[in-house]
Amino acid sequence: MSVKYEELFELVRPALESKVFEFRLYNYDSVTDVDVWHYCINKKWRKRDILEMRVSEMVNDILETSPAQYMTHTQIEDFRTSNWFSDINKDDLQELLKPNSKASKTEIVFAKSSES
Structure with a gap:
């Protein structure tokens, strides 16, 4: 905080402490x-x-x-700023997102057999 912000913070501190007590x-x-x-x-106050x-x-x-x-x-700010895949390295992420060709062929065969 800049000096001016710190001064304002101290001026409104009783209201802040009251709000914290309410929380x-x-x-x-x-x-x-x-x-x-x-x-x-x-x-x-973001626009003021x-x-x-x-x-x-x-x-x-x-x-x-x-x-x-x-x-x-x-x-909302936590969702906006968090990196959900920070614990996963790039190779693991690629492996998770890679399409599984066997599953898709099996689904096609299953879909065709159930139509008959």
Whole structure:
């Protein structure tokens, strides 16, 4: 965070901590004030100049964030950024995606015999 963002973070920290407390009431124990801050920057305020926003607007946006909104956003971001095949090397991936010619011939024979 830049110096200005850190100053804004400190100004709205009580609202962030209140939101984290609310999340804990819903058993979202791993959410931190920094997580909520990043959510607001990346989702709620992504099209706005944060340095020009009023503190009251920021506090309002933080307090009106629901746990469902936050969790939906984090799940979508996880899907968007995760590499599902990172544990598989390129050869294994090619082997998995390679068409199985025997199976397709068997399916054709089975399909022809069941039509008769």
